[in-house]
Amino acid sequence: MPGQQSIGAIKVETGTAYRKLLLPVVVLIKFRNYDRGESQMSERVAEVVRNTRETRISVRVNLDGTGDCKFDTGVPFLEHMLDQVGRHGLIDLDISAKGDLHIDDHHTVEDVGITVGQALTKAIGDKKGIRRYGHAYVPLDEALSRVVVDFSGRPMLTYNAEYPRARIGGFDVDLLGEFFQGFCNHALMTLQIDNIRGRNAHHIAETIFKALGRALRMALELDPRMVDVIPSTKGSL
Numbered sequence: 403m404p405g406q407q408s409i410g411a412i413k414v415e416t417g418t419a420y421r422k423l424l425l426p427v428v429v430l431i432k433f434r435n436y437d438r439g440e441s442q443m444s445e446r447v448a449e450v451v452r453n454t455r456e457t458r459i460s461v462r463v464n465l466d467g468t469g470d471c472k473f474d475t476g477v478p479f480l481e482h483m484l485d486q487v488g489r490h491g492l493i494d495l496d497i498s499a500k501g502d503l504h505i506d507d508h509h510t511v512e513d514v515g516i517t518v519g520q521a522l523t524k525a526i527g528d529k530k531g532i533r534r535y536g537h538a539y540v541p542l543d544e545a546l547s548r549v550v551v552d553f554s555g556r557p558m559l560t561y562n563a564e565y566p567r568a569r570i571g572g573f574d575v576d577l578l579g580e581f582f583q584g585f586c587n588h589a590l591m592t593l594q595i596d597n598i599r600g601r602n603a604h605h606i607a608e609t610i611f612k613a614l615g616r617a618l619r620m621a622l623e624l625d626p627r628m629v630d631v632i633p634s635t636k637g638s639l
């Protein structure tokens with residue numbers, strides 16, 4: 403980053419008097435980088451590869467993205483839902499999965515949840531500067547869902563949703579719960595999901611994933627008033 407290199411050069415070459423004058427300039431440059439969405443520490447990007455006898459999965463995330471998503475999982479409905487998380491969370495996701503789909507989608511959906519959770523944990527790092535909590539209500543026509551998250555370091559899922567049918571296209575709605583459990587366990591977060599109303603199963607699922615994206619965005623965005631601060635009175639999360 404040119405801004406940071408020039409900060410280094412200023413520090414080396416200037417004496418005490420100049421340093422006093424230049425300190426506000428340095429602070430300003432730091433905040434300008436921050437405003438452009440560049441993290442104060444490093445890029446919040448992570449890649450995780452997870453291979454088992456049931457699935458081979460790789461996930462790349464960029465928490466400061468634009469919602470640019472690439473999927474190759476063999477489970478189109480899951481991809482449609484993860485696209486909502488990326489789009490509404492402004493998180494870039496690149497996910498490929500080769501799972502035992504000849505059995506059913508179960509292992510692939512659950513393991514994608516686990517691996518996305520691991521990648522999120524890795525990208526978040528020490529949690530300095532994040533807002534930690536996030537929530538969102540999202541409607542889609544007749545459906546309405548609320549998602550509330552806390553990057554507490556302790557996995558806890560509350561998932562209240564009932565679907566009027568067992569399958570959305572060929573996708574078994576039971577697997578959504580498996581996805582959220584795997585994701586929440588490995589993202590080390592409290593994840594409270596409530597579908598408030600809805601008649602159409604596709605709408606119900608979509609409102610949940612859109613609200614998850616929005617809530618993640620709120621929780622993971624860097625708070626300019628919390629630069630380098632871990633959002634806990636304990637001093638760690």
Ligand SMILES: [Mn+2]
Nearest residue numbers: 482604605608
């Ligand atoms: Mn849809």
